[in-house]
Amino acid sequence: MEIRHLRQLADAVPVAMLVVDRRSRVIAANQAANAIFGPSLTDRPFVTVVRHPSVNHALDWVLDPESGPPPHDDPDLPPPGPTIQKLRATLSAQGRDRACVVTVGPLVIDGARGASIAIEDSSGVEQAEQMRRDFVANVSHELRTPLTALMGFIETLRGPARNDPAARDRFLDIMEREANRMNRLVADLLSLSRVEGDERRRPVQDVDLSGMVRSVAATLAPAARNAGVSLDVEKVPTEPVIIAGDNDQILQVFHNLIENAVKYGGSGGVVRLSLAHVPHEPVLRGPGWAVTVADEGEGIDPLHLPRLTERFYRADTHRSREKGGTGLGLAIVKHIINRHRGRLRIESEKGQGSRFTVILPERKGRG
Numbered sequence: 001m002e003i004r005h006l007r008q009l010a011d012a013v014p015v016a017m018l019v020v021d022r023r024s025r026v027i028a029a030n031q032a033a034n035a036i037f038g039p040s041l042t043d044r045p046f047v048t049v050v051r052h053p054s055v056n057h058a059l060d061w062v063l064d065p066e067s068g069p070p071p072h073d074d075p076d077l078p079p080p081g082p083t084i085q086k087l088r089a090t091l092s093a094q095g096r097d098r099a100c101v102v103t104v105g106p107l108v109i110d111g112a113r114g115a116s117i118a119i120e121d122s123s124g125v126e127q128a129e130q131m132r133r134d135f136v137a138n139v140s141h142e143l144r145t146p147l148t149a150l151m152g153f154i155e156t157l158r159g160p161a162r163n164d165p166a167a168r169d170r171f172l173d174i175m176e177r178e179a180n181r182m183n184r185l186v187a188d189l190l191s192l193s194r195v196e197g198d199e200r201r202r203p204v205q206d207v208d209l210s211g212m213v214r215s216v217a218a219t220l221a222p223a224a225r226n227a228g229v230s231l232d233v234e235k236v237p238t239e240p241v242i243i244a245g246d247n248d249q250i251l252q253v254f255h256n257l258i259e260n261a262v263k264y265g266g267s268g269g270v271v272r273l274s275l276a277h278v279p280h281e282p283v284l285r286g287p288g289w290a291v292t293v294a295d296e297g298e299g300i301d302p303l304h305l306p307r308l309t310e311r312f313y314r315a316d317t318h319r320s321r322e323k324g325g326t327g328l329g330l331a332i333v334k335h336i337i338n339r340h341r342g343r344l345r346i347e348s349e350k351g352q353g354s355r356f357t358v359i360l361p362e363r364k365g366r367g
């Protein structure tokens with residue numbers, strides 16, 4: 001292959017790519033390579049661009065098969081062959097460390113031996129892996145807490161409380177509460193994974209927002225009343241407001257938000273629900289409908305606001321546990337709203353209550 005063709009090819013490849021000659025001098029580098037290693041890479045010895053012993057060793061072997069294979073210690077990658085080699089390396093360039101997968105292969109350029117070096121930045125993949133590990137660790141921890149309580153009580157019921165009916169009843173009540181907590185956690189996890197699974201599919205059902213908000217409010221009113229909270233639906237129109245959505249999911253959004261307002265903002269005694277038309281919502285790039293759930297409780301410290309929709313994030317862990325929360329309610333809400341191409345706005349001031357607003361796009365061809 002001719003060198004100018006190689007340069008064209010390298011520029012068409014989305015990963016960083018360098019080509020070196022027989023003496024491991026860089027003779028071509030694409031833009032993705034410049035983005036990682038900086039400008040003016042050609043004519044430099046490869047070792048001055050990528051300083052990594054395993055990569056340099058792999059390149060030596062490709063350029064000179066007599067020099068022998070580099071050590072192989074990564075069980076996830078195939079053992080190096082004499083022709084093409086893949087390895088993982090953390091490369092430092094322009095003041096940054098990047099986890100990369102490097103592929104080194106032979107090339108014949110203008111009749112002479114050379115090599116290509118392709119470098120994929122895998123930090124995004126590793127970050128996703130790390131998030132997955134954190135998630136599993138969190139789930140295990142959340143399940144273990146009620147499980148430990150259950151196991152402790154089983155032991156007590158077998159031993160010291162065996163012949164104490166009063167204690168037995170009390171312990172069974174606690175065990176039931178803990179088992180319910182595990183049940184809710186599993187249900188929320190399943191619902192989160194289902195929502196994530198559909199996130200790319202556009203919801204197509206007709207959803208009546210005003211009917212939905214009123215019906216969730218009616219369902220939750222008795223429990224709210226028991227907690228000393230009234231649900232005010234005065235600002236929710238009585239006529240239907242139809243959007244394109246998923247009925248079960250939208251129901252879950254309002255259910256979770258109203259439940260939170262009662263649980264955490266209930267000290268204000270009232271939770272106000274409203275539904276209003278928004279002529280233009282910048283994030284939606286168009287008109288929408290806004291449902292607001294506003295409480296007059298203690299409010300949320302601004303410090304917590306940006307992280308509230310993360311899985312298992314709670315402003316007050318103790319309080320959430322005591323109220324039987326799973327820490328997943330708002331994460332589910334956020335995913336459902338994303339699927340509906342809407343937005344969630346959270347406003348709160350300490351001592352002034354909180355407002356959770358869901359804005360969903362208006363159905364096209366309204367009417």
Ligand SMILES: Nc1ncnc2c1ncn2[C@@H]1O[C@H](COP(=O)(O)OP(=O)(O)O)[C@@H](O)[C@H]1O
Nearest residue numbers: 260261264314315316320325326327328329330
């Ligand atoms: N209306 C509200 N007022 C005050 N804090 C709230 C309100 N809604 C949610 N929060 C805070 O956000 C956290 C996360 O809510 P959520 O994801 O529904 O989890 P959970 O209710 O299971 O704890 C809650 O633990 C609580 O600290």
Ligand SMILES: [Mg+2]
Nearest residue numbers: 260325329330
């Ligand atoms: Mg909740």
